[in-house]
Amino acid sequence: TKPQMSRIPPGYEATPKLAPLIQAPVSGRFLTPHTAIPRTQLLSNGALHVMVTNAGGSYCRYHETDITRWRSDTTRDNWGEFLYVRDCESGAQWSAAYHPSRHTGKRYSVSFTPDRAEFHRRDAGFETTMEVIVSPEENAEVRRVTLTNRSAHRRTLELTSYMELALANHSEDLAHPAFSKLFVETTFLKEHGALIARRKPKSRDEKTIWAGHMIAGPGELMGYETNRERFLGRDRSVRNPQALEDDLANSSGYVLDPVFSLRTRVTIKPGERARFVLITTAGQTREELVSIFEKYKEPNTAEAAESAFEMAWTQSQLELRHLRLQPDAVRRFQELANHVLYPNPRLRPTGGRLRLNSLNKTRLWAYGISGDLPIIALTVTDVKELDFVQEILTAHTYLRTKGLKADLVILNYESGSYFQPLQESLRRMAQA
Numbered sequence: 001t002k003p004q005m006s007r008i009p010p011g012y013e014a015t016p017k018l019a020p021l022i023q024a025p026v027s028g029r030f031l032t033p034h035t036a037i038p039r040t041q042l043l044s045n046g047a048l049h050v051m052v053t054n055a056g057g058s059y060c061r062y063h064e065t066d067i068t069r070w071r072s073d074t075t076r077d078n079w080g081e082f083l084y085v086r087d088c089e090s091g092a093q094w095s096a097a098y099h100p101s102r103h104t105g106k107r108y109s110v111s112f113t114p115d116r117a118e119f120h121r122r123d124a125g126f127e128t129t130m131e132v133i134v135s136p137e138e139n140a141e142v143r144r145v146t147l148t149n150r151s152a153h154r155r156t157l158e159l160t161s162y163m164e165l166a167l168a169n170h171s172e173d174l175a176h177p178a179f180s181k182l183f184v185e186t187t188f189l190k191e192h193g194a195l196i197a198r199r200k201p202k203s204r205d206e207k208t209i210w211a212g213h214m215i216a217g218p219g220e221l222m223g224y225e226t227n228r229e230r231f232l233g234r235d236r237s238v239r240n241p242q243a244l245e246d247d248l249a250n251s252s253g254y255v256l257d258p259v260f261s262l263r264t265r266v267t268i269k270p271g272e273r274a275r276f277v278l279i280t281t282a283g284q285t286r287e288e289l290v291s292i293f294e295k296y297k298e299p300n301t302a303e304a305a306e307s308a309f310e311m312a313w314t315q316s317q318l319e320l321r322h323l324r325l326q327p328d329a330v331r332r333f334q335e336l337a338n339h340v341l342y343p344n345p346r347l348r349p350t351g352g353r354l355r356l357n358s359l360n361k362t363r364l365w366a367y368g369i370s371g372d373l374p375i376i377a378l379t380v381t382d383v384k385e386l387d388f389v390q391e392i393l394t395a396h397t398y399l400r401t402k403g404l405k406a407d408l409v410i411l412n413y414e415s416g417s418y419f420q421p422l423q424e425s426l427r428r429m430a431q432a
Helices: 170-175 177-181 228-232 286-296 301-323 327-341 351-355 361-367 383-401 421-431
Strands: 004-008 040-044 048-053 058-062 065-068 081-087 093-095 107-113 116-123 126-134 140-149 155-169 184-189 194-199 210-216 220-227 258-268 273-283 375-380 407-412
Touching (some): 040 116, 040 126, 048 126, 048 140, 140 258, 140 286, 155 170, 155 184, 155 194, 170 177, 184 220, 194 220, 210 258, 210 286, 220 228, 258 273, 273 286, 273 301, 301 383, 327 383, 383 407, 383 421, 407 421
Parallel strands (some): 375 407
Antiparallel strands (some): 058 065, 065 155, 081 155, 140 273, 194 210
């Protein structure tokens, strides 16, 4: 029977009616970064979209613009925003997540919940916790980092943030990354201890997108860097950058390869802790960014961050209630996103089947599918599977709220006859 294809429009709002995809709830807790493919968590406030992996890779997007550079690379996963920690006395170094240092320390764990991603690790007598959310109140990714001194000695630490900037549409950045880097201007705001960047518009009609970054907390700002070449150094990578051995150069302007990097220093007594808040933000004006920096800078840092975390939790609960979802369903939907972002070789068709595909993506156009977005294909043979279809529709809606766009294609393999109850049911669900 020739399959009949129903495409679910991108804006489709499904009426939830859940059926389990698998029997047991999927755990959002990982004790290792070493999974077959990176495990992901999507966070969003509707405009700013963040993805975080269990190894610490990530992306930050503002609407259709990549703020940080990211690639779907299952072999490395070393893209996104990172935080290095260095003990000034012993020289010991680690990072808040597995990447970019690629060490797990004495203990490492990651937990994903609907409102946040949370990393815990222990290194060189310190416990490091990093919590990641997207603020529902403003377009800001908020990372709250807590360092607890479990040793018997007073310790001085340097914290160095790092992220590679894109400030471009993802497809454009993929096609011409070197060219794209040439038009980003960076500036240091001394009064806020923050970095901002904008892309020079190609035309008068193009809107300017601004990005900003700040570290707020008890430490002393020691410097900044916006030149990737100077930060990494010759024959170095994000795993062992030259900048961790030297002072930051305090460079800004039209650099050839833009990054955001800030450094702060703090001394922590035995048994005590220090808490920092890393803000990465985006907007259409410089003033939007400055207002966010004002909100989170000392002495308001702790209160502002706590409010953002409370609001993120509240928003996640409202989303669950609106879509009538349980946390285990959200975890399954996040797993589906995982396979869209990082293709799993185990789910790939065999070579023989792939060779049967002799048509290019232009043949999809007749069905209203551009082929530019990832495609989630669902095969249905019987009306008994409609509950499963409904859950996939709900998942599709949920993932769009998190900024992940994909075309959902339903292949109807119902046996041909005059009456087509399955096709009619699918049509009603798609048009509801």
